[in-house]
Amino acid sequence: MKTDHEKEVFDLVRLIFRGIRTAVMREEFFAVVDFLHGIDSCCGYLDLNEGFNNWLVPKLGLKSCYREWPWLVLDLFHVSDEEDKRVIPGQERELIAGLGALLCEYIDEKKAGDIDRHSRNQVFSMVETIFETPSVFVMREEFFAVVDYINGIDSCCEYLELNRGFHDWLLPKLGLRSCSYAWPWLVLKLLPGYEADHMARVFPSRERELIDGLGKLMCEYLNEKQSNAFR
Numbered sequence: 001m002k003t004d005h006e007k008e009v010f011d012l013v014r015l016i017f018r019g020i021r022t023a024v025m026r027e028e029f030f031a032v033v034d035f036l037h038g039i040d041s042c043c044g045y046l047d048l049n050e051g052f053n054n055w056l057v058p059k060l061g062l063k064s065c066y067r068e069w070p071w072l073v074l075d076l077f078h079v080s081d082e083e084d085k086r087v088i089p090g091q092e093r094e095l096i097a098g099l100g101a102l103l104c105e106y107i108d109e110k111k112a113g114d115i116d117r118h119s120r121n122q123v124f125s126m127v128e129t130i131f132e133t134p135s136v137f138v139m140r141e142e143f144f145a146v147v148d149y150i151n152g153i154d155s156c157c158e159y160l161e162l163n164r165g166f167h168d169w170l171l172p173k174l175g176l177r178s179c180s181y182a183w184p185w186l187v188l189k190l191l192p193g194y195e196a197d198h199m200a201r202v203f204p205s206r207e208r209e210l211i212d213g214l215g216k217l218m219c220e221y222l223n224e225k226q227s228n229a230f231r
Contacts, residue, residue, distance in 0.1 A: 010045065010107045013103060014107070017096065017104070025148055026144060028092050028096075029095045030140060032148075034139055034146075034148040035151060037149055038148065038154075041149075042126075042152070042153045052069050052103070056069055056072040073098070073102060076098070076102070123160065130149065131211065131215025131218070134211055143188075143211055147214075150162065150218075163183065167179075187213070190213070191209075191214075
């Protein structure tokens with residue numbers, strides 16, 4: 001019997017694939033992967049790295065495989081690009097839909113897991129760790145990949161409050177009282193010399209610097225949030 005929160009998470013995952021552009025910064029296969037990894041790191045219900053991975057292996061006619069689940073999905077659709085970690089733009093929507101179909105089938109078959117949700121402090125600590133070694137958590141060491149991962153965490157628990165709490169916390173730093181921009185764009189406006197192309201992708205030479213800048217802001221916000229919680 002699945003718990004209420006487990007059902008909520010599974011329903012959330014199904015909804016992601018119906019309105020993908022409201023979930024991730026870019027409508028790309030690996031952006032969705034980072035978002036899902038964020039959800040899974042927070043609650044563990046999806047069990048992607050073991051449960052979903054092992055569920056995919058026999059679909060490829062294999063008994064075991066060392067590759068991570070995103071590559072198994074790409075293998076099922078005869079697409080693989082481990083070197084660049086990007087797929088051909090014209091294939092993105094098809095691959096996202098294919099991943100959605102597979103994940104929904106897996107969720108429907110999945111039995112309830114005996115998994116404890118992370119506490120508030122555990123989630124905060126996990127988010128801070130992401131910025132120390134982002135390549136361990138996201139498929140590509142890019143600013144928007146980290147954003148998608150953290151948004152995945154935020155969608156699964158109520159602790160971070162990115163779209164209201166963090167967003168509103170950033171406004172006075174820009175001298176604003178209100179702004180319709182989503183929080184990632186507010187962060188980018190705070191970081192000097194930011195430029196982006198029309199694909200919402202920052203230039204490669206700036207990625208690490210922008211991730212570090214986001215990390216400092218996020219950690220400052222979380223520290224204040226924790227301090228306020230104990231007052």
